[in-house]
Amino acid sequence: MSQYHPLTDPDAIQIARSIPHFFEAEGELVSREIGDGNLNLVFHVSQPGSGRSLIVKQALPYAKVVGESWPLTLDRARIESEALRIEDQFAPGLVPKIYHTDNVLALTIMEDLSNHVIMRQGLMDGGVYPKFAEDISEFLAKTLFFTSDLGMNQQEKKLLTLSFVNPELCKITEDLIFDHPYTDADTNSFDPHLQAEASILWSDSALHLEVAILREKFLTHSQALLHGDLHTGSIFITPQSTKVIDPEFAYFGPMGFDIGAIIANLLLNYAAQEHWSAEETARIGRREYLIETIRDIWVSFERKFRTLWNEHGTDRIAKTPGYQDHYMHRLLQDTIGFAGCKMVRRVIGLSHVADIDRIPDPIVRERAQKKALSIGKSLIVLNRQAQSIEELIAIANSVSKA
Amino acid sequence: MSQYHPLTDPDAIQIARSIPHFFEAEGELVSREIGDGNLNLVFHVSQPGSGRSLIVKQALPYAKVVGESWPLTLDRARIESEALRIEDQFAPGLVPKIYHTDNVLALTIMEDLSNHVIMRQGLMDGGVYPKFAEDISEFLAKTLFFTSDLGMNQQEKKLLTLSFVNPELCKITEDLIFDHPYTDADTNSFDPHLQAEASILWSDSALHLEVAILREKFLTHSQALLHGDLHTGSIFITPQSTKVIDPEFAYFGPMGFDIGAIIANLLLNYAAQEHWSAEETARIGRREYLIETIRDIWVSFERKFRTLWNEHGTDRIAKTPGYQDHYMHRLLQDTIGFAGCKMVRRVIGLSHVADIDRIPDPIVRERAQKKALSIGKSLIVLNRQAQSIEELIAIANSVSKA
Numbered sequence: 001m002s003q004y005h006p007l008t009d010p011d012a013i014q015i016a017r018s019i020p021h022f023f024e025a026e027g028e029l030v031s032r033e034i035g036d037g038n039l040n041l042v043f044h045v046s047q048p049g050s051g052r053s054l055i056v057k058q059a060l061p062y063a064k065v066v067g068e069s070w071p072l073t074l075d076r077a078r079i080e081s082e083a084l085r086i087e088d089q090f091a092p093g094l095v096p097k098i099y100h101t102d103n104v105l106a107l108t109i110m111e112d113l114s115n116h117v118i119m120r121q122g123l124m125d126g127g128v129y130p131k132f133a134e135d136i137s138e139f140l141a142k143t144l145f146f147t148s149d150l151g152m153n154q155q156e157k158k159l160l161t162l163s164f165v166n167p168e169l170c171k172i173t174e175d176l177i178f179d180h181p182y183t184d185a186d187t188n189s190f191d192p193h194l195q196a197e198a199s200i201l202w203s204d205s206a207l208h209l210e211v212a213i214l215r216e217k218f219l220t221h222s223q224a225l226l227h228g229d230l231h232t233g234s235i236f237i238t239p240q241s242t243k244v245i246d247p248e249f250a251y252f253g254p255m256g257f258d259i260g261a262i263i264a265n266l267l268l269n270y271a272a273q274e275h276w277s278a279e280e281t282a283r284i285g286r287r288e289y290l291i292e293t294i295r296d297i298w299v300s301f302e303r304k305f306r307t308l309w310n311e312h313g314t315d316r317i318a319k320t321p322g323y324q325d326h327y328m329h330r331l332l333q334d335t336i337g338f339a340g341c342k343m344v345r346r347v348i349g350l351s352h353v354a355d356i357d358r359i360p361d362p363i364v365r366e367r368a369q370k371k372a373l374s375i376g377k378s379l380i381v382l383n384r385q386a387q388s389i390e391e392l393i394a395i396a397n398s399v400s401k402a
Numbered sequence: 403m404s405q406y407h408p409l410t411d412p413d414a415i416q417i418a419r420s421i422p423h424f425f426e427a428e429g430e431l432v433s434r435e436i437g438d439g440n441l442n443l444v445f446h447v448s449q450p451g452s453g454r455s456l457i458v459k460q461a462l463p464y465a466k467v468v469g470e471s472w473p474l475t476l477d478r479a480r481i482e483s484e485a486l487r488i489e490d491q492f493a494p495g496l497v498p499k500i501y502h503t504d505n506v507l508a509l510t511i512m513e514d515l516s517n518h519v520i521m522r523q524g525l526m527d528g529g530v531y532p533k534f535a536e537d538i539s540e541f542l543a544k545t546l547f548f549t550s551d552l553g554m555n556q557q558e559k560k561l562l563t564l565s566f567v568n569p570e571l572c573k574i575t576e577d578l579i580f581d582h583p584y585t586d587a588d589t590n591s592f593d594p595h596l597q598a599e600a601s602i603l604w605s606d607s608a609l610h611l612e613v614a615i616l617r618e619k620f621l622t623h624s625q626a627l628l629h630g631d632l633h634t635g636s637i638f639i640t641p642q643s644t645k646v647i648d649p650e651f652a653y654f655g656p657m658g659f660d661i662g663a664i665i666a667n668l669l670l671n672y673a674a675q676e677h678w679s680a681e682e683t684a685r686i687g688r689r690e691y692l693i694e695t696i697r698d699i700w701v702s703f704e705r706k707f708r709t710l711w712n713e714h715g716t717d718r719i720a721k722t723p724g725y726q727d728h729y730m731h732r733l734l735q736d737t738i739g740f741a742g743c744k745m746v747r748r749v750i751g752l753s754h755v756a757d758i759d760r761i762p763d764p765i766v767r768e769r770a771q772k773k774a775l776s777i778g779k780s781l782i783v784l785n786r787q788a789q790s791i792e793e794l795i796a797i798a799n800s801v802s803k804a
Contacts (some may be wrong), residue, residue: 154576155569162567167557174556179719205723212722216729218550222624230497319582322616327618391421 012043050354059106077106083250116236137300147225178215221254256334264342271372324330337383406720461508485652518638537644539702549627580617650773658736666744673774738787745778
């Protein structure tokens, strides 16, 4: 097994059995491949006798997205497992436990979270997650603070960046989030009724300037170790528990990109809460719940990040009067700008979200798409002027009432 | 010779002779160690018969500054030679030619530039360098543009950053430029008559905020491959030729740090042109020459950088209307802020400049120190508000007339 090859169920069982003190020595193991096959193989290996189970996740040497396939580095499995270990160190309990890593086979063996659901699906099913804002703000505050120059020795941080130079996966983000949606690119994918909206987007040079500046931040601002793809499909959830998964896009970038990704995905679900006669009351309640969650995430994040800064700041310069306020203000602005980019690309770009795409009625779906696009564009326009998270909320509210 | 050891003259001769097709086979070689012994051994190896010569530069495993000695990575020799090769690739003729590199011995064999003088000394001796602004603006524009995301493929750039993670030497800059001068640090070194000025500096929290923001840029903005220590002591010069040397501080950082370093060092020499009865007329001429050079550097740099951008930009996003203007404006602001930091530290911090320190008359020297400090502080205060290089020049002019 010293060379890379895609695993079979028997391979997965054999590797899983080698984890010390996990399964009982005698009982039979069962493996079931549960991945979608686009990027990874995911084996659920369980032992019916002991009730124990784990996940064997293996990267495939290609990516398939919307029918297309292109080669993709296996090194992302190493990056994912190293990022998970660092996240577990700084935000314990908020990522799956890692049992074993094999960089040659590009695999990670980790905690089975089958008792959780993917948050995107959970939200689509009307789930309510009262602990989520608390958990995700904790995850963001701790992972971002302790991997930044504010919370980590600066020389140590520089050496850590060596493990997270991630050009191939960053390139996917650079293209699909910061480039293609703003031009008539082949990769774009949108319903025909959005053609006029897309054309407006492609010629809006004031908006393009903001996107160019945000893209530059994504390319050059080595602020902290990001998850890099923190949408609601990268979160396993129950009402009592939050687990962030899949940090294969991890790299050192601008903190606002992670915070903005979460907020954007809640806003995409929000835009999908399209009023529709009979359900109107329920939809209003859903929207209020989502807005409260967004506010709570930012407010809790900011409070926790400032507390970490005050209690664990690495050096005296960071204590300069006014510096923390200035930093948090820029972080809010980045968060709003990146949230906007993350929304626009989910309507016009290659990869969409099920929250909106699976709305059965085409007229309701179109309205949701246009609202998502409108919120996204407004956030991008706002970003460098933003003073408060309430401005983001006001944009969402005004669009939902339009 | 497979392990590191400090070279002797016979070692230097032996290594120099191994360079193919350089020296004549028969003639005797002579070696002379000409370094200052603080950081490096520098052997001048020549062949009197052929008139040929070269430099063997070897890093020492420690740094000595103002009597103190601390260990320092030999990896800086690799970084220096790799940076020189890249600079030579993008700005040919403006760095010494490299003949050979040995990372184990931490040595670089390069072109002998003994026919040049160190620019700091040249300026102190009243030298005039009509080609300098043209050459250094070319060096800055080309090395910074072609190693940034604007001029280099972004994935390639990410891989190149791996070779220039330079924590030890960056730490020296972080401490000596962005930290110690702004507090009562042991490393600071200034004449007793500056005690009151130092105390004001240490308690100026509005200034500290600007320095904290500039330091953050130094720590996190991975814009381009910098020289990292581009003062007039890192430049060999004649009226016809400019050669940038010693890029051992090279790393991916904010472009304005390099441009600001050059301008700061010209302004330090400018502050040393203290009026003094008999010499007044000459001093005025010197000041005008230095100011013209500074203006010319920025104006030429900006013109060349914009031309490179227009002709060699890597992607369509960089062509977004308004983006180039926005970028150049921020670059000017960074340049002014970093120039200010570079000046303050040369008066209050550990390492000074001979331009000022060697002024024989203590009263004239004090006046020069205070002018340098005043210009530096004003530039730091200006930086985020700056609109034009003329504002920097106005500050210098107003201080020199004070």
